[in-house]
Amino acid sequence: xxxxxxxxxxxxxxxxxxxxxxxxxxxxxxxxxxxxxxxxxxxxxxxxxxxxxxxxxxxxxxxxxxxxxxxxxxxxxxxxxxxxxxxxxxxxxxxxxxxxxxxxxxxxxxxxxxxxxxxxxxxxxxxxxxxxxxxxxxxxxxxxxxxxxxxxxxxxxxxxxxxxxxxxxxxxxxxxxxxxxxxxxxxxxxxxxxxxxxxxxxxxxxxxxxxxxxxxxxxxxxxxxxxxxxxxxxxxxxxxxxxxxxxxxxxxxxxxxxxxxxxxxxxxxxxxxxxxxxxxxxxxxxxxxxxxxxxxxxxxxxxxxxxxxxxxxxxxxxxxxxxxxxxxxxx
Amino acid sequence: xxxxxxxxxxxxxxxxxxxxxxxxxxxxxxxxxxxxxxxxxxxxxxxxxxxxxxxxxxxxxxxxxxxxxxxxxxxxxxxxxxxxxxxxxxxxxxxxxxxxxxxxxxxxxxxxxxxxxxxxxxxxxxxxxxxxxxxxxxxxxxxxxxxxxxxxxxxxxxxxxxxxxxxxxxxxxxxxxxxxxxxxxxxxxxxxxxxxxxxxxxxxxxxxxxxxxxxxxxxxxxxxxxxxxxxxxxxxxxxxxxxxxxxxxxxxxxxxxxxxxxxxxxxxxxxxxxxxxxxxxxxxxxxxxxxxxxxxxxxxxxxxxxxxxxxxxxxxxxxxxxxxxxxxxxx
Numbered sequence: 001x002x003x004x005x006x007x008x009x010x011x012x013x014x015x016x017x018x019x020x021x022x023x024x025x026x027x028x029x030x031x032x033x034x035x036x037x038x039x040x041x042x043x044x045x046x047x048x049x050x051x052x053x054x055x056x057x058x059x060x061x062x063x064x065x066x067x068x069x070x071x072x073x074x075x076x077x078x079x080x081x082x083x084x085x086x087x088x089x090x091x092x093x094x095x096x097x098x099x100x101x102x103x104x105x106x107x108x109x110x111x112x113x114x115x116x117x118x119x120x121x122x123x124x125x126x127x128x129x130x131x132x133x134x135x136x137x138x139x140x141x142x143x144x145x146x147x148x149x150x151x152x153x154x155x156x157x158x159x160x161x162x163x164x165x166x167x168x169x170x171x172x173x174x175x176x177x178x179x180x181x182x183x184x185x186x187x188x189x190x191x192x193x194x195x196x197x198x199x200x201x202x203x204x205x206x207x208x209x210x211x212x213x214x215x216x217x218x219x220x221x222x223x224x225x226x227x228x229x230x231x232x233x234x235x236x237x238x239x240x241x242x243x244x245x246x247x248x249x250x251x252x253x254x255x256x257x258x259x260x261x262x263x264x265x266x267x268x269x270x271x272x273x274x275x276x277x278x279x280x281x282x283x284x285x286x287x288x289x290x291x292x293x294x295x296x297x298x299x300x301x302x303x304x305x306x307x308x309x310x311x312x313x314x315x316x317x318x319x320x321x322x323x324x325x326x327x328x329x330x331x
Numbered sequence: 332x333x334x335x336x337x338x339x340x341x342x343x344x345x346x347x348x349x350x351x352x353x354x355x356x357x358x359x360x361x362x363x364x365x366x367x368x369x370x371x372x373x374x375x376x377x378x379x380x381x382x383x384x385x386x387x388x389x390x391x392x393x394x395x396x397x398x399x400x401x402x403x404x405x406x407x408x409x410x411x412x413x414x415x416x417x418x419x420x421x422x423x424x425x426x427x428x429x430x431x432x433x434x435x436x437x438x439x440x441x442x443x444x445x446x447x448x449x450x451x452x453x454x455x456x457x458x459x460x461x462x463x464x465x466x467x468x469x470x471x472x473x474x475x476x477x478x479x480x481x482x483x484x485x486x487x488x489x490x491x492x493x494x495x496x497x498x499x500x501x502x503x504x505x506x507x508x509x510x511x512x513x514x515x516x517x518x519x520x521x522x523x524x525x526x527x528x529x530x531x532x533x534x535x536x537x538x539x540x541x542x543x544x545x546x547x548x549x550x551x552x553x554x555x556x557x558x559x560x561x562x563x564x565x566x567x568x569x570x571x572x573x574x575x576x577x578x579x580x581x582x583x584x585x586x587x588x589x590x591x592x593x594x595x596x597x598x599x600x601x602x603x604x605x606x607x608x609x610x611x612x613x614x615x616x617x618x619x620x621x622x623x624x625x626x627x628x629x630x631x632x633x634x635x636x637x638x639x640x641x642x643x644x645x646x647x648x649x650x651x652x653x654x655x656x657x658x659x660x661x662x
Contacts, residue, residue, distance in 0.1 A: 002523040002524065002540075002541070002543065002560050002633060003599060004521075004523065004563045004566065004595060004599040004602065004603060004634070004635060005562070005563050005599060005602055006562045006563050006564050006602065007562075011598070011602070014601075014602045014605050015598045015601045015602055015605075016601075017601075017605050018600075018601030018602055018603070018604045018605035018608075018623075019601045021604065021605055021608050022601065022604050022608075022621045022623045055598070056598065058596065058597035058598055058601075059597065063597070190335075192333040192335065193333065209333075210333075212333065229333050231336070231337045231338075232335045232336050232337050233337050235335065262594065262596055263593065263594030263631050263633075264335060264631070265389065265593055265628060265630045265631055266389035266390065266394075266625070266628070267342070267346045267386070267387065267389055267630060268334060268335040268336060268346075269349075270345075270346045270347075270348075270349030270350045270353065270389075271335065271336055271337065271342070271345045271346055271349055272335060272349070273349045273352065273353050274345050274346075274348045274349035274352055277349075277352050277353075290353045292349075292353045294597070294625070297596060297597070299596045299598060300594050300595070300596055300633075302333060302594075302631075303335070304335060324662070329660045329662070331655065331660070331662070
């Protein structure tokens with residue numbers, strides 16, 4: 001795979017420099033500068049909202065630092081969790097004296113390092129709470145929902161937690177809305193082609209010229225099935241059916257994210273969205289604030305994911321609150 | 332190439348339906364519904380701003396219909412210009428009684444069809460003016476600048492013309508700022524991989540596993556050279572040098588667009604931007620409002636383009652005016 005890069009060893013450093021040069025609202029902080037923080041709008045007394053994860057998923061994770069979203073974000077090497085130090089740096093940057101919510105995907109390394117960083121924060125009298133993204137329905141059955149990985153749907157929790165924190169709410173309240181948003185969000189993805197970690201000898205997985213894999217994770221984790229490519233409508237029907245199987249009884253409103261995993265173009269996302277909207281309408285669900293585009297990627301990986309966030313009044317109101325970061329603006 | 336689509340014959344229809352379903356500010360209008368128009372904010376007495384072109388380049392062209400940008404857009408099949416009827420429909424939708432600017436890329440079919448549509452409009456007493464995007468420096472030498480194709484830099488003219496029209500300016504004034512923006516914008520792209528028209532038997536061009544092509548057009552038109560892949564910094568240096576060779580003497584400020592041609596991810600765009608910013612700084616140019624992302628694509632084509640818009644006070648002010656469309660928000 002041809003990449004427009006320099007020495008792979010400098011990939012993350014150069015990427016983060018470019019990100020912050022292009023977006024002066026972001027800055028690199030901490031000892032090894034592997035945390036991204038807001039340069040403005042940080043407020044004393046506001047709960048901080050922090051995330052973190054590996055590189056290679058832009059706009060996730062660092063691209064969601066901004067007004068009404070994340071205050072800071074720890075970032076690791078490609079597909080590797082951030083270090084304990086980076087997590088500490090992000091927590092410190094987001095700390096306004098009212099505690100910090102750590103909101104990130106359910107991956108072992110990330111959990112371990114944020115846990116250690118939270119213990120260090122406690123020694124400095126910084127209170128933290130942790131909420132894990134667990135939206136990927138392909139990664140475990142409903143009875144083991146706590147084992148599920150976090151994928152694209154995590155950004156709904158960024159939005160509601162960020163908006164709640166902006167109201168001046170307490171840490172417990174911010175953590176509660178984040179957890180509720182996670183609990184009401186489900187994602188399923190389908191991969192058509194792989195990606196390659198810069199400097200690696202080859203792609204991170206092999207897939208046949210006519211094959212696709214349903215449920216594959218954003219680091220190439222195995223999915224539910226691998227079969228021949230089929231029409232978009234048939235794929236969407238299957239994906240929506242799986243997502244709606246976990247629909248809560250109490251809602252008739254839903255937000256939808258049709259997300260490119262990387263190289264799948266906007267045209268195809270809109271073709272997928274069209275069918276998804278028809279199916280949701282037929283299921284008696286009203287779509288609110290749909291998002292269509294590359295929001296959580298795996299570099300040049302092909303494919304798309306569909307996320308549903310099953311709304312209640314509180315979540316819907318917070319999703320609509322003003323927010324601004326390099327990749328997501330709500331007016 | 333694996334595409335998440337249905338019958339290729341329905342590709343454009345389904346894509347346009349999905350686009351308008353996802354973005355209720357857009358609607359399909361005209362006899363064959365191959366024009367996209369704003370559903371709100373159209374004003375009597377305002378000059379209309381219209382564009383048009385083939386499908387397969389989202390966000391271009393239809394994605395730039397919105398407040399302070401385009402009022403309507405004619406859209407053709409993949410990589411084919413819009414029909415005369417679609418151009419007429421777009422002009423009619425954008426007509427607020429003060430005339431319509433037709434602002435599109437310098438391609439033969441598009442020119443011919445907009446010319447015919449403008450003649451029909453004149454019969455209905457709708458005055459039009461035409462300004463052509465000609466920013467692609469790879470497509471002809473400076474002495475033949477009027478032969479150059481329009482590529483990603485066209486969106487700077489969308490922004491200034493749209494902002495000028497929003498002030499209530501007359502058609503001549505809107506056309507003048509569009510032409511000035513085109514005259515002060517230059518683009519060069521580098522392709523790493525091809526794309527495939529839906530339903531076609533194969534990709535629209537062949538390129539070796541280790542090759543890239545400098546200056547290739549967004550429909551695979553031949554570029555300046557084809558060589559082995561080289562480091563990003565070396566590519567950017569060459570691209571910036573070519574762009575700065577046509578720098579006007581009167582400016583020290585520039586807007587930059589680092590654009591993905593499709594499958595090249597954000598990470599690489601930021602690596603390219605970092606070097607571009609360093610080179611522009613070294614050349615004594617201050618960067619204003621950089622844009623980094625997929626703004627003008629060729630579906631899943633790999634590669635990136637760099638556009639420079641050499642600012643004067645008027646262009647800079649108009650680029651900063653509030654605007655909102657599905658893919659570009661200026662607050």
